[in-house]
Amino acid sequence: MSAGPEPPTHKTARPQGEGPGGAVVLGCDTCGAVIEVAAHERGAVCPFCATATVVERAPLPDRPRPTFTIGFAFGEADAARRARAHLRRQWLAPEAVRRPAAIELRAVYLPAYLWSAAARSAYAVTIGEDYEIEEEVEVEVEVDVGLPVAPGGDAGARRPERRPERRIERRKRTRTETEWHEVSAQHACWLRDVFVTASRGVAPAELEAIQPFELRRMRRHQPQLVAGWPAEEPSLARAECEQLAWRAAEDHARARIARQLPGDRWRELRVATRLDEVTLDLVLLPVWLASVPGAPGARVLVNGQTGAVGGKAPVSRTKVALQVVLMMLVVAAAAWLVKG
Amino acid sequence: MSGALEPASCVRCGATVEAGDARCAVCALVLDAPAADAAAHVVVVRCTVCGAAMRYDERAGAARCAFCGCAARVEELADPPEQAGWYATRPVSPDDARARFAAWIGARGWLAPGDLRDRARLDEVRAIWWPAWVFDARALVSWTADSDAGARRARWAPHAGQCELAFDQLPVAASRALTEAEARALLPSYRLGEDDLAGEAPGDGDVVEPFELPRSAGRDRVLDAARATAAARVAARHVPGTRTRRVHVELLLRDLRTRRVALPAYVLAYRYRGKLYRAVVSGHDAATITGAAPRSPWKLALLAALALAAAAAVAWWLATR
Structure with missing residues (x-):
């Protein structure tokens, strides 16, 4: 990374006023043009002189100031390549979506809460321990008893047929059985480094699909990290994000418990988790959003830091119908072969 | 040198916190969050060399001036090499x-x-x-x-x-x-x-x-x-x-x-x-x-020969038993 001779000047000013719906009205610091920054946005670029302005609103319980920002490291061209490659892998999508003539790509600093907590869980599970038993079984085997000798050893006689004989034999066999035990215990751990979305525009599953982010490259929030790039304000209330965090916590705690279960196998895992000492900190995450013009169901997210891709594409009814027909043909062919 | 000063601790888990830490290494509690200016304000990031407005550049990982190419210094989370105290x-x-x-x-x-x-x-x-x-x-x-x-x-x-x-x-x-x-x-x-x-x-x-x-x-x-x-x-x-x-x-x-x-x-x-x-x-x-x-x-070599002889003797005894 190249470094300038001095830190940049952060010129700070008060907004000129409020527009409709909580928008901020400000005068461009370079050309004086009046710019309106919508309520859900954190900055704007002057359409006349391209000066990037960052708006730091007064913090509210549902709209805190970001604590950290993860800067973009993936450019537009790389993100577009990843998005197109992801769409190509959606075999059931219409061809116009799999190989689009054009895609619309938009960068956004997505607000998300980075949460951590002490998770205490009580769990009960049925654990299976395998053991092997040796047993004797009767099996029917074919024994070749040899060729019958042709009478007189006549060279011109018809070649006699083999006469396999069926016999019952007793053989030893090892069988694996499972002994089941009920286990219940307590589990406690720090749950950390988990993000939940604070934006109505991006569903929790969509954000989950492009994680993880490299948190060692995370920086304390500074306006210069988002200058000139669209950045969103949280659009989900903090209480809603806490609910999402709760659900994520239950999943994470369950996964941690499942990873360390003893035995050879397990079933019926029941977990009740209590969270203590919960903290949520707002982080701006770099995300590229790709959409296909004319295909409203197609949306791809690209992690602006690592390039991880996730997203969904609409399903082609024709392709699904063809697949069903193909499967039915395969099943019919297999049945015919077995019967034959 | 000996560490005479009592180090700071995380208020949640009690782990030692060191200068430059942004989060606790054990429980991830955010430490020492900078005080935010409560009033709303707008910020324009300007180049100190030519005065032009700067924009974040993903290749530089920092705000960069489009006119003179200067990139701003960015505060990184501290991860210095360890040193004996x-x-x-x-x-x-x-x-x-x-x-x-x-x-x-x-x-x-x-x-x-x-x-x-x-x-x-x-x-x-x-x-x-x-x-x-x-x-x-x-x-x-x-x-x-x-x-x-x-x-x-x-x-x-x-x-x-x-x-x-x-x-x-x-x-x-x-x-x-x-x-x-x-x-x-x-x-x-x-x-x-x-x-x-x-x-x-x-x-x-x-x-x-x-x-x-x-x-x-x-x-x-x-x-x-x-x-x-x-x-x-x-x-x-x-x-x-x-x-x-x-x-x-x-x-x-x-x-x-x-x-x-x-x-x-x-x-x-x-x-x-x-x-x-x-x-x-x-x-x-x-x-x-x-x-x-x-x-x-x-x-x-002597030890190996003895081991071989012992193995051969055991094998012979098993074979002739």
């Missing part, structure tokens, strides 16, 4: 180390060459300081394991439980100069209390091995060591039965305090028949010495 005392002198070596080289066992004691030539005795972390913590440990207790037809039965464990002055080697086996042999010789870690800074002729890991990687090593220690203790004291397998632990750590220490030792390089070997004597306790010694090829 404590030096263990060194009561063992170089002469003590030489004397211990003389005794050690003469007692290398039957496999050592018969003339090892007379022909081993000590090349150099070098005082070194090698790096290690020493940590204290307490933890609520949730464990699971299989053991033979309660097993019915299967050989194993599952067990799970929770216990409180305390880690007091547990050392974790960070040396690359010493082998893992050498470090393991030396570590128990060091007393690691406050007084024992109040040694003087090394002298000019001493070699001080640096920590070759950044702070974050060092913390990962300490946490791994805490988990490994907890698993060993749980297997030994808490899991019922006499045999265990698949011991897993999850730690809810509290009050983790890590000190980066330099531990004294003497490296004694010696030659035997032109080949170089080394032994390492603890600088804290002259009785502890570890190292490599040559073995007599004739004695090794």
Whole structure:
């Protein structure tokens, strides 16, 4: 990374006023043009002189100031390549979506809460321990008893047929059985480094699909990290994000418990988790959003830091119908072969 | 130098917090969040060279001026290389180390060459300081394991439980100069209390091995060591039965305090028949010495022949029984 001779000047000013719906009205610091920054946005670029302005609103319980920002490291061209490659892998999508003539790509600093907590869980599970038993079984085997000798050893006689004989034999066999035990215990751990979305525009599953982010490259929030790039304000209330965090916590705690279960196998895992000492900190995450013009169901997210891709594409009814027909043909062919 | 100042602690888990930390290394609590200006304001980031408005550039990872190409400095989260803050005392002198070596080289066992004691030539005795972390913590440990207790037809039965464990002055080697086996042999010789870690800074002729890991990687090593220690203790004291397998632990750590220490030792390089070997004597306790010694090829061959003869005799006995 190249470094300038001095830190940049952060010129700070008060907004000129409020527009409709909580928008901020400000005068461009370079050309004086009046710019309106919508309520859900954190900055704007002057359409006349391209000066990037960052708006730091007064913090509210549902709209805190970001604590950290993860800067973009993936450019537009790389993100577009990843998005197109992801769409190509959606075999059931219409061809116009799999190989689009054009895609619309938009960068956004997505607000998300980075949460951590002490998770205490009580769990009960049925654990299976395998053991092997040796047993004797009767099996029917074919024994070749040899060729019958042709009478007189006549060279011109018809070649006699083999006469396999069926016999019952007793053989030893090892069988694996499972002994089941009920286990219940307590589990406690720090749950950390988990993000939940604070934006109505991006569903929790969509954000989950492009994680993880490299948190060692995370920086304390500074306006210069988002200058000139669209950045969103949280659009989900903090209480809603806490609910999402709760659900994520239950999943994470369950996964941690499942990873360390003893035995050879397990079933019926029941977990009740209590969270203590919960903290949520707002982080701006770099995300590229790709959409296909004319295909409203197609949306791809690209992690602006690592390039991880996730997203969904609409399903082609024709392709699904063809697949069903193909499967039915395969099943019919297999049945015919077995019967034959 | 010794760490005389009481370090700051995380208010949630009590772990030591160091200058530059943005989050607690154990529980991830955000530390020292900068006070935010409560009033709304707008910010324009300007280049200090030409005054143009700057925009974040993903290739530079910082705001960059489109006109003069200057990139702004960005505050990175601190992850500096580790440095020793404590030096263990060194009561063992170089002469003590030489004397211990003389005794050690003469007692290398039957496999050592018969003339090892007379022909081993000590090349150099070098005082070194090698790096290690020493940590204290307490933890609520949730464990699971299989053991033979309660097993019915299967050989194993599952067990799970929770216990409180305390880690007091547990050392974790960070040396690359010493082998893992050498470090393991030396570590128990060091007393690691406050007084024992109040040694003087090394002298000019001493070699001080640096920590070759950044702070974050060092913390990962300490946490791994805490988990490994907890698993060993749980297997030994808490899991019922006499045999265990698949011991897993999850730690809810509290009050983790890590000190980066330099531990004294003497490296004694010696030659035997032109080949170089080394032994390492603890600088804290002259009785502890570890190292490599040559073995007599004739004695090794004799041992192999005896083993073969014994195997052949057993095979013959089994065949003729």
